[in-house]
Amino acid sequence: MGLANATIQQRLVPVRLFYDFLMEEGLRESNPVARGRYTPGRRAGASHQRGLLPRLTKLPWIPGEQQWLRILEVARREPVRNRVMLALAYDAALRREELCSLRTDDVDPAHRTLRIRAETTKNRLERVVPYSASTGVLLSGYLAHRATVSRARGSLFLSESRRNHAQPLSLWTWSKVVRRIALTSGVERFSTHTTRHLSLTDLARMGWEVHAIASFAGHRHTDSTLQYIHLSGRDLADKLSRGMEHSHAWRIQALTAASDDAEVSR
Known part of the structure; x- marks a missing residue:
C-alpha cells in the first residue's frame, strides 16, 4: 500500500x-x-502556482449500523470504566485527550454536564457539554467502583493494573483498549476518534444547526465542523426530499389561493 x-x-x-x-x-x-x-478574485490568466502534491480531503470514516452493533456487543463485556469512557466519548463528542484528562470536579451529576478545561482541548477553548441520562447511570456505577480503587480526588479515570494502580489512565492505555475492541469486533477502522465523528454526524442528522454543532464540538470555525460531519447519500436524499415536499406544499398552497381569489373576482 x-x-x-x-x-x-x-x-x-x-x-x-x-x-x-x-x-x-x-x-x-x-x-x-x-x-x-492562490489569490481569490484574480483575473483569468493571472500567475498561479500549484503545490508539488495536490492536497486531498477525504470524509472521515464512521461505522455503519451493523458495524456499530458489533462494537457495542464487544463493549458490553468490557469493565465499567471502559464502558463509561466509550459512552462519554460518544455522548459529548470528546477527543481522546479531553476524555482521559477529565477530573472528578469536572463532572456535575446534578445537571449531567462535563466541564472540558481549556488546557485539555486542541484549541484552548473551554466548554461545558451534556451527557445522557443512561450514561449518567453508568457513570454513577463507575464512581462507586472508582472508590474501591482510590478515594482521592483528581483524575476521573484511573489505571487498575498492578504496575500503575490508581494512577491516571494514560492516552496510550485508552488507545490500546479501543484497539482491542476494534480487533475483537472485526471493525478494525474503529479508533478513539470515531465516536467523535459519529456523535457530530448524528447531531447533524437530528437537524442541529452547524453553529450549534461547532459550539458543542469546541470548534472555533464551522469549517472544521463540516469536515467532521459525514452525511451519507441517503441522508442527503432524505433532506432534499423533505425540502422539496415543503417547497411543493407551499407552491401548491399559493397556487390554490390564487385560484380561489380568481373565483371570487368572477
Whole structure:
C-alpha cells in the first residue's frame, strides 16, 4: 500500500524547509518543493502556482449500523470504566485527550454536564457539554467502583493494573483498549476518534444547526465542523426530499389561493 496523502504532505515539509535553508545560504536559487499559492478574485490568466502534491480531503470514516452493533456487543463485556469512557466519548463528542484528562470536579451529576478545561482541548477553548441520562447511570456505577480503587480526588479515570494502580489512565492505555475492541469486533477502522465523528454526524442528522454543532464540538470555525460531519447519500436524499415536499406544499398552497381569489373576482 502507498502512503496516504496527508502522510506525504507531512514528509514534504522538512524537505521544503531544507531547500529554504539552502536558498538562504545562497547555495540554491529556487526551491523545487513548491508551495501552492492562490489569490481569490484574480483575473483569468493571472500567475498561479500549484503545490508539488495536490492536497486531498477525504470524509472521515464512521461505522455503519451493523458495524456499530458489533462494537457495542464487544463493549458490553468490557469493565465499567471502559464502558463509561466509550459512552462519554460518544455522548459529548470528546477527543481522546479531553476524555482521559477529565477530573472528578469536572463532572456535575446534578445537571449531567462535563466541564472540558481549556488546557485539555486542541484549541484552548473551554466548554461545558451534556451527557445522557443512561450514561449518567453508568457513570454513577463507575464512581462507586472508582472508590474501591482510590478515594482521592483528581483524575476521573484511573489505571487498575498492578504496575500503575490508581494512577491516571494514560492516552496510550485508552488507545490500546479501543484497539482491542476494534480487533475483537472485526471493525478494525474503529479508533478513539470515531465516536467523535459519529456523535457530530448524528447531531447533524437530528437537524442541529452547524453553529450549534461547532459550539458543542469546541470548534472555533464551522469549517472544521463540516469536515467532521459525514452525511451519507441517503441522508442527503432524505433532506432534499423533505425540502422539496415543503417547497411543493407551499407552491401548491399559493397556487390554490390564487385560484380561489380568481373565483371570487368572477
